[in-house]
Amino acid sequence: MKHYIYGVDIGGTNIKLGLFKEDTLELIESTEIKTPTERQEISIFEHIAQEMNSINQKHQLKFDDIMGIGLAVPCPVKNGFVQKCPNLNWKTMDIAKNMSLFLPPHITVKVSNDATLAALGENNSLERPFQNAILYTLGTGVGGGVIIDGQILEGGTGLGGEIGHMPIPYETDEICGCGSKGCLEQVCGTKAIFKRTKELAKTEHTTINLEHLSVKSIFDAAKDNDPVGLQVVHEVSKAIAYSASILAVVLDPEVFIIGGGISKAGQFLVDLIEQYYQPYARFQTGSVPFILAKTGNQAGIIGAAHYLKK
Numbered sequence: 001m002k003h004y005i006y007g008v009d010i011g012g013t014n015i016k017l018g019l020f021k022e023d024t025l026e027l028i029e030s031t032e033i034k035t036p037t038e039r040q041e042i043s044i045f046e047h048i049a050q051e052m053n054s055i056n057q058k059h060q061l062k063f064d065d066i067m068g069i070g071l072a073v074p075c076p077v078k079n080g081f082v083q084k085c086p087n088l089n090w091k092t093m094d095i096a097k098n099m100s101l102f103l104p105p106h107i108t109v110k111v112s113n114d115a116t117l118a119a120l121g122e123n124n125s126l127e128r129p130f131q132n133a134i135l136y137t138l139g140t141g142v143g144g145g146v147i148i149d150g151q152i153l154e155g156g157t158g159l160g161g162e163i164g165h166m167p168i169p170y171e172t173d174e175i176c177g178c179g180s181k182g183c184l185e186q187v188c189g190t191k192a193i194f195k196r197t198k199e200l201a202k203t204e205h206t207t208i209n210l211e212h213l214s215v216k217s218i219f220d221a222a223k224d225n226d227p228v229g230l231q232v233v234h235e236v237s238k239a240i241a242y243s244a245s246i247l248a249v250v251l252d253p254e255v256f257i258i259g260g261g262i263s264k265a266g267q268f269l270v271d272l273i274e275q276y277y278q279p280y281a282r283f284q285t286g287s288v289p290f291i292l293a294k295t296g297n298q299a300g301i302i303g304a305a306h307y308l309k310k
């Protein structure tokens, strides 16, 4: 009895669910459903419970066999509470309590931020997990998660690990989504990368197709020594390296894990980040390795499952 747990990753568009064995945390099945758009403070949890029910039936399980559910959500979370979640139209809410409304009372519910739990998922999926790890998720937005002394970092209000909004020395008049200027995300987010590519292409020759821009096309061009592609990729790598050097002296991590869509650029990106990181690094932080994330878009459900078990 109660030999199974769920890891669930709630996003603005989709909700991913994973059924895991409780003892080994082996992933048995993962599915994805659309995030409902109406009355989200209730409907999201209702849909999750329904989907759990169908997965249970498929595996001849009952809710009695389920120990708990870990939830990863796209907003700052402190002790299971969210203050505001623009991605999901949630206001102040006890997330675990709302989820529990749709589940039998014996099922434990634990909640934290998605990027933070992704860090836990990535780190714990390593052959030898570290006690201190920092994850960068490079995509449309730039996010991150911090594991310190084996624990996730939520911080005082749940903002812990918001790496994308670290100020970096970058002159811009544009306002970031957070309301400030000069955030890491304004150099390393997909939107910023596209904008910079188009800007440079006004004065430099490039083989990049500006009509159908993709991060992959820009990184591929850089690998082929395209001057615009190279310039953009170097700027992105330098900004990440700069931010990592600050995190390194403050948090003393044992590893930096690079994930998210942009990390598909692979070792090429990691090598460039390391190259820029070295001159910034203080004390022994120069020896902290950068590695590529491996779990892809399952980091959230894996992290949520691991967090529940902790």
Ligand SMILES: [Zn+2]
Residues within 6 Å of the ligand: 164, 165, 176, 177, 178, 179, 180, 181, 183, 185
């Ligand atoms: Zn910002």
